[in-house]
Amino acid sequence: AQSVTQLDSHVSVSEGTPVLLRCNYSSSYSPSLFWYVQHPNKGLQLLLKYTSAATLVKGINGFEAEFKKSETSFHLTKPSAHMSDAAEYFCVVSLYSGAGSYQLTFGKGTKLSVIP
Amino acid sequence: DTGVSQDPRHKITKRGQNVTFRCDPISEHNRLYWYRQTLGQGPEFLTYFQNEAQLEKSRLLSDRFSAERPKGSFSTLEIQRTEQGDSAMYLCASSLGQNNSPLHFGNGTRLTVT
Numbered sequence: 596a597q598s599v600t601q602l603d604s605h606v607s608v609s610e611g612t613p614v615l616l617r618c619n620y621s622s623s624y625s626p627s628l629f630w631y632v633q634h635p636n637k638g639l640q641l642l643l644k645y646t647s648a649a650t651l652v653k654g655i656n657g658f659e660a661e662f663k664k665s666e667t668s669f670h671l672t673k674p675s676a677h678m679s680d681a682a683e684y685f686c687v688v689s690l691y692s693g694a695g696s697y698q699l700t701f702g703k704g705t706k707l708s709v710i711p
Numbered sequence: 712d713t714g715v716s717q718d719p720r721h722k723i724t725k726r727g728q729n730v731t732f733r734c735d736p737i738s739e740h741n742r743l744y745w746y747r748q749t750l751g752q753g754p755e756f757l758t759y760f761q762n763e764a765q766l767e768k769s770r771l772l773s774d775r776f777s778a779e780r781p782k783g784s785f786s787t788l789e790i791q792r793t794e795q796g797d798s799a800m801y802l803c804a805s806s807l808g809q810n811n812s813p814l815h816f817g818n819g820t821r822l823t824v825t
Binding site: 640644 | 815
């Protein structure tokens with residue numbers, strides 16, 4: 596069985612300070628991992644993905660994430676928060692579920708607030 | 712804009728009525744997914760198509776729910792005899808046929824059952 600845990604339901608940072616959104620996964624196999632962002636009343640947008648290449652993955656809007664197998668973690672970071680980063684962030688694990696199909700499991704989300 | 716489009720954006724219906732949502736995926740994508748998202752939760756998988764074939768259905772998809780993708784292009788999701796518990800955001804996503812291709816999501820259809 597696979598699962599993903601986002602350790603914080605809400606993170607608040609000041610504009611210009613670093614962002615850290617934490618994600619841990621459990622999987623019997625090597626997973627593919629994604630981070631998505633959702634702005635209010637919008638669909639989800641892919642930030643970045645890890646698919647067993649480089650462990651440090653760079654995404655859009657200055658975000659990056661590091662895959663650490665020993666810690667089963669895939670935390671999302673950004674050096675300096677902007678007001679426009681305020682949104683909900685979802686960590687997603689993808690595993691092969693047979694018959695050519697991949698099952699995506701979403702975390703419950705972390706709401707990021709950015710204080711001016 | 713050639714992204715995933717969903718229609719309608721909002722639907723308010725009375726309990727017991729039937730509703731149908733439409734999703735138009737990105738044209739070259741042969742995989743299409745439906746998810747449901749309730750307040751404070753991440754999206755939950757409902758069903759998935761490869762071209763016109765419905766390959767997987769979640770246990771969340773009760774017999775009141777049916778999805779089709781008749782020509783392997785757009786898809787519809789119908790909910791019969793709606794219940795208040797069906798109130799949620801219904802998200803459609805599409806992807807290329809390669810394994811682990813990222814999903815591209817539409818803006819969703821928000822259903823409110825009164």
